[in-house]
């Protein structure tokens with residue numbers, strides 16, 4: 001039972017991170033129907049910037065959870081800036097181009113950003129300073145769920161609540177939903193669609209950066225390549241839940257996290273990635289709309 | 301008189317739902333041999349959706365679509381893939397032009413010949429005499445179709461570089477290349493100037509008379525519709541509200557109201 | 567003008583901000599040292615200033631070209647026009663063939679080895695060109711088929727002592743079969759989902775090869791694979807390289823011939839039509855499932871075949887040779903060269919493989935440049951270096967046939 005609980009919380013932690021990244025995919029896809037291949041790289045850049053901030057601080061003798069918060073804030077700012085620039089440079093000129101063009105551009109961007117970080121920094125894994133202390137009140141349950149997991153769960157939960165409020169309650173959120181439903185219509189009623197698209201990239205990137213910082217401090221190391229696999233898995237989560245659907249992304253992330261955690265715990269961890277991709281292929285062929293997505297017929 | 305003629309297409313109680321929206325609501329319609337029938341109605345009436353159901357792009361929610369090819373047994377089209385429908389002799393054009401932009405005008409028509417020719421992968425690689433002859437036949441017949449619609453001078457242009465009206469005619473030629481006995485045209489005159497529309501009028505008659513292809517067209521240009529088609533079917537909000545000869549349609553108060561209503565809206 | 571400079575300045579400042587943490591600070595958390603590289607800031611500022619200027623210049627130029635094209639003007643470049651001239655093409659081909667044939671006689675083994683790998687990428691590019699360039703099916707796991715071919719030969723050779731020549735077609739066929747089997751479930755998928763799923767296939771292949779040790783010998787790979795035999799003779803290393811070089815030339819010519827015929831056939835036209843507009847294509851009576859599957863499987867065929875050659879050339883393979891980066895390189899070859907254009911893909915392969923090889927200083931930046939090239943190509947020249955040559959046909963028409971009209 002304890003083992004089960006451990007796997008349960010492990011999967012929940014993992015899944016909530018997937019969910020954070022998946023939100024970026026889903027929001028972008030919902031608006032411009034593009035798989036933002038470089039999203040995983042934004043996540044990686046977020047983690048890397050956090051590592052740099054935290055690294056510099058610890059080397060100059062500062063430490064503690066407040067440093068983690070500072071690193072996270074700077075990481076979010078930078079990731080958003082990268083996301084914003086990414087859209088402006090690589091995707092905006094390709095609106096209305098044949099459908100493969102923006103996708104190839106996105107793949108190119110992903111390769112570019114990966115190698116940019118590789119060349120500007122290092123190919124090696126760098127250890128991320130340990131900034132989350134062991135909370136005393138977690139002592140009795142530490143063998144099932146540790147302090148870092150708790151921090152991850154609380155942070156993702158708060159982030160998602162804030163996101164939901166933003167989308168449901170604010171004017172910007174309303175404009176985002178309108179744009180997602182019908183871009184031309186939204187433009188007609190006076191929504192600045194270009195700005196909404198930029199904003200979507202900024203928000204998605206910020207969420208990815210939060211995920212990046214959490215994972216980096218949890219796993220304890222970062223390199224230029226971490227975004228690739230995380231990106232593909234989060235995309236799987238987004239598709240699993242139904243791409244374009246925000247609750248779907250969260251649900252998909254959690255389901256994927258649990259599935260991986262239990263499969264690794266009870267079956268074998270060698271084939272963990274095979275398992276994820278197998279799941280992806282299965283959903284896409286059997287139910288491409290995902291768990292919560294609505295099957296939309298293409299207008300002819 | 302219409303009863304004497306062979307019935308080619310018979311649609312009974314066709315219904316199509318998109319989620320909560322009923323785009324086509326139990327519409328019945330028939331097209332006979334030698335006819336130029338028209339389907340008209342205000343924007344959003346469900347005309348294009350009706351075409352999409354008949355040609356297999358959508359699978360209708362309810363109703364029967366029956367095709368009666370001459371001399372062959374009747375086929376029910378519901379649930380068939382679009383390519384199967386085309387193979388059976390029912391071709392179409394699209395309201396928002398869907399040519400193959402980066403192929404030449406001639407190649408666009410040659411694609412239409414695909415389902416009437418056979419050469420497979422291995423024979424394409426070997427390119428034996430039979431394949432070469434078949435290729436030449438495809439080229440010749442496609443070129444002749446271009447001559448019929450008056451586009452032979454553009455044969456080697458990319459189709460995306462054609463003017464609008466020419467693109468519409470190319471769509472017709474491409475559809476005819478599939479050897480249909482029934483042709484569905486979705487707003488063929490949209491975006492054409494009066495001269496082009498007059499030419500189109502001629503072309504449609506020619507296809508009907510010389511090629512013996514029956515035609516069902518969707519069109520907003522009332523002058524064209526009244527001039528060439530009989531019978532006319534009218535749709536509004538997914539429902540069929542009238543059918544009959546041009547004169548009957550003109551005199552039908554429901555139709556007048558449907559169109560007037562639209563105009564006051566706009 | 568001033569407006570332009572001001573805008574470039576803003577962009578440049580933005581990029582200085584953007585690249586600040588990653589380009590300026592280098593922190594090594596292992597050894598607890600921080601390096602501040604302030605000079606990089608200057609470089610970034612300069613480079614982004616110039617690039618942003620260029621970028622906007624290119625964008626306006628592209629706009630102008632579009633306007634010219636809309637008025638029916640000539641937008642093809644001089645090179646493009648030259649290439650469309652048939653007699654020039656035949657002459658050029660003759661010269662190139664001659665050059666290819668005497669190459670190993672003139673240059674040493676090292677050069678031939680490099681050339682062989684470039685030729686391998688030519689075949690891979692041409693194969694991927696079938697699915698991506700012609701049929702519009704974005705395949706991001708293409709390297710898996712290459713791996714399937716390589717492993718087929720390695721294993722058949724290891725266990726059953728099968729030779730190179732028998733396995734060459736077998737590798738192609740196995741690749742093709744994998745294409746069919748994997749292609750089946752994903753045929754209904756939209757273009758972008760297909761990309762992700764094929765990416766998954768590529769990764770699954772690698773993970774399985776790493777972990778299924780009883781079959782594949784795991785990450786340590788398979789060594790001592792036989793080189794191609796030459797009438798049972800043992801060849802020296804130099805001779806066998808030359809021999810493989812000629813096999814590769816033959817394979818490339820074979821690939822060009824076959825893909826060219828396919829492209830200009832009924833099937834090839836169906837692929838292109840499918841790429842251009844799936845709905846119009848199916849409405850023209852073309853069976854989507856069959857057309858997609860044939861493109862996907864035929865693309866896989868070439869990868870499988872050249873995979874056999876790769877294994878026999880290196881005599882050692884392991885899963886590390888079949889990463890996503892490999893797929894990405896092949897894809898950039900197709901994109902850079904010109905999707906659908908056979909000549910373009912060949913040129914693309916030579917540029918992308920030989921350039922980093924001969925400019926060692928540049929090779930570190932290879933992948934960075936590939937990524938950037940993909941983006942830039944899509945924005946400024948989506949048709950690639952050499953756009954697809956348009957096919958023309960001979961016809962007589964009605965007037966030629968009936969003389970009474």
Ligand SMILES: Nc1ncnc2c1ncn2[C@@H]1O[C@H](COP(=O)(O)OP(=O)(O)OP(=O)(O)O)[C@@H](O)[C@H]1O
Nearest residue numbers: 297298299318323342343344345346347348349350
């Ligand atoms: N794929 C689809 N998904 C959801 N709704 C659709 C779809 N296709 C059509 N509709 C809706 O069905 C209704 C009928 O549309 P349709 O295109 O058939 O009208 P139409 O009569 O062809 O109009 P027009 O004259 O403007 O072409 C419209 O309200 C449209 O929004």
Ligand SMILES: [Mg+2]
Nearest residue numbers: 347348349395
């Ligand atoms: Mg319509």
